[in-house]
Amino acid sequence: MSDFAGMEELLQDFLTESSELLADVDNKLVELEKRPGDTNLLxxxxxxxxxxxxxxxxxxxxxxxxxxxxxxxxxxxLRNNELQLSVQLMDVIS
Incomplete structure (x- = not known):
């Protein structure tokens, strides 16, 4: 039996929303490489x-x-300037 028995619709909604959020995050990560200090992107x-x-x-x-x-x-x-964005960190994040 599935861990999500009876919650299939909620699970599908979550997966759809998460996929959209991750696509948006991916686009923002590309932008962050160009503008590493952009607090709005962070x-x-x-x-x-x-x-x-x-x-x-x-x-x-x-x-x-x-x-x-x-x-x-x-x-x-990163938002609180306790860590600086670097090429190596972006490689790990991506």
Whole structure:
């Protein structure tokens, strides 16, 4: 039996929304390479992962919640100038 029995419609909605958010994040990462100090891009990317984390939490997908939380932490450090964006870091992110 599936972990999502009875929640198939919610799961499909989550997958659709997450796919759209990740496509948007991907585009913003390309822009971030051109404008590494753009705080609006950093905030938008952070929010994309935050939204996915919320949906994953609602669906009780702990591994995705953990991954998104770690990604949020990384982008929070970038937003707060605790970490600087570098070519090596972008390679890891991408």
């Amino acid at each position: 905030n938008d990317i952070f929010r994309g992962f935050h939204t996915i984390k919320g949906g994953a939490g609602f669906l009780n997908v702990a591994s995705l919640v953990s991954l998104c939380h770690r990604t949020e932490n990384l982008f929070d450090k």
